[in-house]
Amino acid sequence: MASKRVMHRLVARALILATLTLVCFSEILIYHVNEWSWKQIYCRHENCTRILFVADPQLLGKTFDTSWYSSIARNDADRYLRKTFEHASAFTKPDIVCFMGDLLDEGNIASPQLYSGYVRRFKNIFHSYKNVQRIHIPGDNDIGGENGDYISNSNIRRFEIEFMHQDLFDYDNRLRFFKINRMVMDFTNPDRDNNMDRTRIGLSHMPLLMSGGPLLRGVLSDIDPHVMFSAHWHESRIFLYPSTNSIHFYQNEIRTFDLNELKNDHTYLEIMIPTSSYRMGKPRMGYGFAVLENNMLYYTVLWGNNRFICLIIYVIWAVCATTIYILVNMMTRCPFRVAKRHIQPRYSAIPQF
Template sequence: MPVIVLNWRRLNWRVISISALVLTVFFNEYLVYSIQSWQWFTFPVSQDREHEVVALLVGDPQLQGYRDEPPFLIGTFSRWDADRYLRNNFLLACGYIKPDVVVFLGDLLDEGSVATDEEFEDYTRRFQSIFSTRANVQRVHIPGDNDIGGEGGDFRTKAKIQRYVRHFEQLTGVTSVKFVDFIKMDVEFRGGLTTEKWKTAESLSSEMKGKYRVLLNHGSVLPKLKSHVYPLLTRLRPQLLLSAHWHRSNHYVCSDCMSHKSDVDKEYWPVHRRDITDTHQLIEIDLTDKEALNELMIPSCSYRMGEVNIGYGVVIIKDSGVAYHGVLWLPQRYILLYVYVAVCLALALFPVLSKYAQKHIITLQKYRYR
């Protein structure tokens, strides 16, 4: 059997460098996504999709703008990389669960509220290109504070709201998907709900025809004051609530929130928060319990938000009244970018260290044979 002897001195350093870079790019840009998807929860394949609604939940994508990014090439690269990361994972998630509806839970754009009209139009084109869906997939968009203002000193204005509506859709409304109504209320809970919001809730309640109702809001609802939340929930009667904003994965549970009407004026109610970041399987929720309420907070899907645990949420609602929720966790992009830096440094330093080591080996050999 022949013995292959590898002579490192005769290796072409350019070939080694190119091979290392190609392998690194292949792993970071292609293979890592497949490896991550192997760890996703087992999706329950149904023989009859008419008796279930599968929703892909997109929390805080926050497309990067031009103002808060570094100028010139660094900013261009950071936007390109963040957009590509969102697009690749979104396509992978859509292919995995084949959703009936995609729900965007606010903060679609990072600088939407402060953008000029030209910038906002450019951001919208990028958004539609990244989150492209098939014609038979319904879409629901709700605004966040980064889209139309409303947080801190960034106030909402009529012009910001009108611009958002022109490029996306109305702030409030009902989108029906099979037997599920997705309700957009756009509630901020600052000092209680206004008379206009009460009228909106009553108007939307007359439009709901589905067997189950899901209330959508960018900010969380159940952790708020009961006196602010309870009257809204009694009008809309949702069986499930979906929110985002805090970039984390939480499950808020209240087992009897809808049973004691005499406690409407209480400030707080027995809402329990469950951190489900470490949950990699589907959790089950009973939608037939008329006294209980469940709210799912969806994490951000963008690595630029500074959170380690990011992903796309999934909700499967069965006609029988059982819902399942899970998160398609995504690879940590910053670690992959650090790998690029480490590989480039190693390739740059290796020839220098190799020559230094070779010089010392020759010196030691001369000293040995004296």
């Protein structure tokens, strides 16, 4: 009996230790291990600008998902974004952080009270140092505009108020960022002569080079960007125009682009940033990381760990651990004591003679 109780305790302690190890790895260590695959881009000159791109975080709201586990899903998705952004920021040490739209999942339909709560969550998750410049681009989930959705002036206005929306953003007199809004077919129309001495960077939530149309013609004519960055598709791609080549970029490597050479070849470059959230149904998610110096662009993606795999492993381990515990408990259970029946021998009467 004593040996069975000892085995029961050992198995229980082993299951607890294994569970704690799994949780520690999935919630803490995996983010550090994931960094081993990231490629660092080192500055070679003083005029170096490091840019971190965050695309489509789409913080989950409270309107569409009303299931019993919705609060757990929101907290887990928020924690994943916070952890990955902290690691990406510490790894890149950016001068500028560009948020490429769809910051909120329900920004275009949220009531004022819910919208204020979503904004607070966003700022708590994506917290950066004071000396880091931040640029926010509106997406269709922030102000509307996808599939013919109505775009109200109030949605645009509250986004501009909360995220300090500016059409032009200059950095260190070397870079000029242009915000392009394909939902309303609008972009800043600057004085082109004053832009020629800067590297011109177009920022759009929706891709431009593959869309064509008057907006693209206006952007190429008036802005004449050296490079454009977009999002929306939740994928990692590189577009070249007018060749219309689309390259799926899912490698852990650094791509190098000579922006002057592209200009001389009359070729336009657009880089699509993948989603940063695991809730978008894509197998891979991450952050874009770019370094600009002397008209050279170095770009890579900081791929994140797949949170869904961790959650599936949690479920599998919970089933396995519970099954093991029940089986061991049944094997070590004390047997019922069965009283022995003492059978008295029957003696037949011996006839007397």
